[in-house]
Amino acid sequence: MQCHHYDAGRCRSCTLLEVAYPTQVTDKEHHVRELLDPLAPGARWLPPVTSAEGGFRNKAKMVVTGTVEEPVIGILGALPADAAPTGVDLTDCPLYPPALQEAFGPLAELVTRARLQPYDLTPARGRVTPRDAARRGELKHLLVTVSPAGELMVRLVLRSQEPVARLRKHLPWLQASLPALAVLSVNVQPEHKAVLEGDVEIVLTDRETLPMTLDVLPGGLTLHLRPQSFFQTNTDVAAALYRQAKEWVDAVAPASVWDLYSGVGGFALTCAAPGRRVTGIEISAEAVASAQVTRAELEATDRGLAAMTGVRFAAADATAFALGSDPADVPELVVVNPPRRGIGPELADWLEAAPAGGRNPRSARWVLYSSCNAVTLAHDLERMPSLRPTQVRLLDMFPQTRHYEVLTLLERAPLERA
Numbered sequence: 001m002q003c004h005h006y007d008a009g010r011c012r013s014c015t016l017l018e019v020a021y022p023t024q025v026t027d028k029e030h031h032v033r034e035l036l037d038p039l040a041p042g043a044r045w046l047p048p049v050t051s052a053e054g055g056f057r058n059k060a061k062m063v064v065t066g067t068v069e070e071p072v073i074g075i076l077g078a079l080p081a082d083a084a085p086t087g088v089d090l091t092d093c094p095l096y097p098p099a100l101q102e103a104f105g106p107l108a109e110l111v112t113r114a115r116l117q118p119y120d121l122t123p124a125r126g127r128v129t130p131r132d133a134a135r136r137g138e139l140k141h142l143l144v145t146v147s148p149a150g151e152l153m154v155r156l157v158l159r160s161q162e163p164v165a166r167l168r169k170h171l172p173w174l175q176a177s178l179p180a181l182a183v184l185s186v187n188v189q190p191e192h193k194a195v196l197e198g199d200v201e202i203v204l205t206d207r208e209t210l211p212m213t214l215d216v217l218p219g220g221l222t223l224h225l226r227p228q229s230f231f232q233t234n235t236d237v238a239a240a241l242y243r244q245a246k247e248w249v250d251a252v253a254p255a256s257v258w259d260l261y262s263g264v265g266g267f268a269l270t271c272a273a274p275g276r277r278v279t280g281i282e283i284s285a286e287a288v289a290s291a292q293v294t295r296a297e298l299e300a301t302d303r304g305l306a307a308m309t310g311v312r313f314a315a316a317d318a319t320a321f322a323l324g325s326d327p328a329d330v331p332e333l334v335v336v337n338p339p340r341r342g343i344g345p346e347l348a349d350w351l352e353a354a355p356a357g358g359r360n361p362r363s364a365r366w367v368l369y370s371s372c373n374a375v376t377l378a379h380d381l382e383r384m385p386s387l388r389p390t391q392v393r394l395l396d397m398f399p400q401t402r403h404y405e406v407l408t409l410l411e412r413a414p415l416e417r418a
């Protein structure tokens with residue numbers, strides 16, 4: 001893939017841009033095999049799922065710098081490396097599909113019309129300096145998500161609620177200039193810290209969710225995405241991930257499933273089936289609310305009715321939920337799709353021995369682990385020797401970088417079940 005920002009040294013986020021795409025995928029396969037082969041003897045490796053090389057990112061997390069009159073939407077870059085960071089315009093980044101790139105023109109104009117002064121985001125040196133005290137501006141980030149249908153969710157991360165009235169005033173103009181806009185919200189992050197978002201979210205449009213229709217179930221699966229909910233970065237590869245999960249889960253046909261770290265419910269809703277009990281557990285209440293909207297919508301259709309009656313979602317910490325559960329409720333199959341840190345020792349130990357020793361007939365027989373970090377996946381697998389990978393598949397969710405997703409189905413070794 002060609003990128004003029006990379007060539008000019010303005011952005012180096014795509015660390016593998018100079019490596020041919022097929023070589024990127026082969027290198028990732030080597031990487032994951034090196035980590036998992038010793039832990040997965042006899043596992044069946046499916047061919048990797050590849051991605052479009054560009055235009056695959058469904059969301060942009062942009063820093064806003066510059067001025068009210070001339071905002072710069074992109075990243076904080078430094079050229080040369082020891083220079084003070086300055087804003088780099090990345091609105092034509094080739095990782096974004098056209099519908100996302102085209103949103104930035106009207107959004108830059110919104111910044112000017114609503115007088116949203118870009119916030120000074122340059123890193124603080126030392127603790128509190130006179131410069132910190134003088135930090136000014138309101139607009140920190142622009143978070144834009146595009147659906148497969150080309151609709152947009154736009155979130156403005158602001159230092160305070162002060163500009164909200166002006167944004168409401170200019171919303172009709174924005175809706176006319178950017179007809180694809182489905183959801184506009186303000187996230188308030190008063191702190192000057194690395195955490196991108198704050199807790200307060202104010203939705204300014206009538207619509208509160210972005211429908212993401214994936215080619216997963218017959219007729220498609222429309223997941224509803226509220227602000228503050230995680231969604232997989234690469235829509236096509238996410239659909240392939242859920243399809244693969246469903247194929248493996250349906251093949252072993254568990255009567256009960258937990259989807260831990262369920263987000264907006266992609267795995268839980270895909271793996272639902274008539275007579276199967278499915279419980280999604282997720283820490284973000286907004287993501288749980290999103291999943292519930294989708295569940296209710298599916299239940300209202302003929303094709304979803306029978307499958308959805310057994311599906312529920314709850315907001316909780318995944319580890320606390322598992323460790324606090326009644327042994328009689330332990331399901332036959334547990335899906336885990338944690339953040340990069342992995343599931344960690346407590347949950348891994350619980351899965352290994354759940355709930356009272358690996359020989360307990362109520363231990364989950366299968367675990368479906370979807371990981372965006374094979375290093376933490378390998379650490380977690382080391383703690384679960386009774387659960388052996390039987391199938392493994394790499395899905396290239398993040399072309400041009402070293403990152404990838406890996407899905408593996410684990411089955412409790414027969415000896416441990418005796």
Ligand SMILES: C[S@@+](CC[C@H](N)C(=O)[O-])C[C@H]1O[C@@H](n2cnc3c(N)ncnc32)[C@H](O)[C@@H]1O
Nearest residue numbers: 230261262263266282283284317318337338339
């Ligand atoms: C990699 S995402 C996966 C989401 C979902 N499975 C999907 O396919 O989109 C990880 C999810 O874990 C959630 N999460 C983070 N920490 C958690 C915790 N301690 N307990 C439960 N969920 C957590 C995040 O909010 C996020 O939605």
